Amino acid sequence: MSTPPFMQRIQETVLIGDGAMGTQLYSRGVPADSCFERLNLTRPELVTSVHEAYVKAGAQLLETNTFTANGVRLGGVGLDGQVRQINEAGARLARKAIGSGRECFVAGSVGPLGSRDSEETHSVDDQKSLFREQMTGLVNGGVDLLLLETFASLAELQLAASVAVEFGLPVIAQMAFFAEGRTREGLDGGQFVAALKSDVDVVGANCGVGPHEMLQLVRQMVAATSGPVSAFANSGFPQYVNGRHVYLATPDYFAARGLEMVEAGAGLVGGCCGTTPEHIAALTAQIQGVKPSRVAVPHPVERRKPVAVEVGESRQTTVSPLLDPARKTVPITVELDPPRGLDCSLTIERAKLLAQNGVDAINLAENPLARIRMGNLALAAKIQDATGIPVIAHVTCRDRNLIGLHSDLMGAHLLGLRHILAVTGDPVSVGETSGATSVFDLNSVGLLDLLSHLNQGRNMLGADLGEGTGFCLGAAFNPNVTHLQGQVNKLKKKLAAGAQFFQTQPVYSSTVFQDMVQALQDVSAPVFLGLLPLVSERNAEFLHNEVPGITLPDEVRKRMRGTVGDSGVVAGMGIASELVRSCAPQADGYYIMPPFGKVDLALQLIEIIKATSA
Secondary structure (H helix, E strand, O other): OOOOHHHHHHHHOOEEEOOOOHHHHHHOOOOOOOOHHHHHHHOHHHHHHHHHHHHHHOOOEEEOOOOOOOHHHHHOOOOHHHHHHHHHHHHHHHHHHHOOOOOOEEEEEEOOOOOOOHHHHOOHHHHHHHHHHHHHHHHHHOOOEEEEEEEOOHHHHHHHHHHHHHHOOOEEEEEOOOHHHOOOOOOOHHHHHHHHOOOOOEEEEEOOOOHHHHHHHHHHHHHHOOOOEEEEEOOOOEEEEOOEEEEOOOHHHHHHHHHHHHHHOOOEEEEOOOOOHHHHHHHHHHHOOOOOOOOOOOOOOOOOOOOOOOOOOOOOOOOOHHHOOOOOOOOEEEEEOOOOOOOOHHHHHHHHHHHHOOOOEEEEOOOHHHOOOOOHHHHHHHHHHHHOOOEEEEEEOOOOOHHHHHHHHHHHHHOOOOEEEEEOOOOOOOHHHHOOOOOOOOOHHHHHHHHHHHHOOEOOOOOEOOOOOOOEEEEEEOOOOOOHHHHHHHHHHHHHHOOOEEEEEEOOOHHHHHHHHHHOOOOOOOEEEEEOOOOOHHHHHHHHHHOOOOOOOHHHHHHHOOOOHHHHHHHHHHHHHHHHHHHOOOOOOEEEOOHHHOHHHHHHHHHHHHHHHO
């Protein structure tokens, strides 16, 4: 039996996949809540134009616009009778975009059936029939292979794969990995490969994570299989801007990480959510014609005076020690992350060490980057009891509806917490495929309003609580933008809603700080300068390209270039120390975010701050 052309090519050279389809259709005016697959019939020229853009960018594999074109998903919009027709059309449109004389493969895109309870609402035979119906349409339309992608359930992927191999075409099976590079069942890349137990031709991952974590997954999968590995990363983490999710990774950054995936052993590399033809063009420039590698990495102005602000009209008036006008030193706070598991002893020990070295408060983040960690409110109470200093508990609008926010904040008051940082929160990066959705009943301004109501002894519906909560309210401010006035306007809305102090996103430029001071000269509430020391070039590029709200100046990125290990720490601490010395005469306070829990770096910065503020 002859080797299929696709399998022969992937053994000879690294293949370049295409990027996101939905992102491109949305950018061309298709509403986000539309059925994109229906466009194969109603607006075929639009779908073809996306495929053509990726072919022009250098893609050697096109995915059909059929990800949700199964009977369950299409049935939800009344199209369950057109499953085969939509899939056949999707295959033919991709083929048409390639044209003649070009070597490019068409992969029939097959996604999960639609909901996490599909296994309960449909029998195994029914599920197989649903997959078979879709795949039959794709094969009839002329696909070269079948691509099973963005599966969150290993069992569902195995079932889909058992149907796909019936058609005699090459099969790629890709899982979606989420928090800390694991599947919904907790498997890492190598464990997924070992557990798949299917006769598929290529194993891989797509969606869920950005290029940084995808690289780790590639290494794990390569170490666990002798066959080809595929990788289709998102373009970093999404940031919510003007009513839509915007992905952050630049094409050059995406391509550089793609080359590293190839060097780690990936044989097929493309893009998922947020990637564009520009990302694929940059990837093509990096890896076109590269031979496959099978090197398997083991698994394994004067400072503004602090203003004492009484908390709203609280029946229990509270003045925070951070805002006490009698203070002789600037406030210093340090952020810690709650643990990923149930053991919080290390976090508490770090908090004790910081308290012993003169930190005024501990910041405690809540599920940063929408990743699951221990609940920070209960941990905040334990840290306060253990250290005797305040904890500023971050509360996001992402994870709770309005009812849950009321309840948890009243519980926080009961636990003795008096400092809350109100933030909108990073959006859930994958949504339904991760089993989680963003709530966002409120944004940060709405949350501050809720907290102000609680301080006044009422909930947002006006019900009397018997007493006020007495919270000191903080909010975030991002000075790392080109047009600062928009952020200043947001800050003033937060002030009007009850904010008493602000903490900035990490700042790396004295120019950014000076622009911020000038823009906020009529704002009396203190603004604590955010400091997040860099530790390597990779760390700097990851923060700049993949983390919402963080922007590094070109000169800082240049200083970090080529640094790793100790040289990276020295360079990063040098940048942070210079910034502290430059900003000291005007800084209201400091908000230190030690990278990777490196409290020793925070202690070094504390000494520098004390020396410059003396």
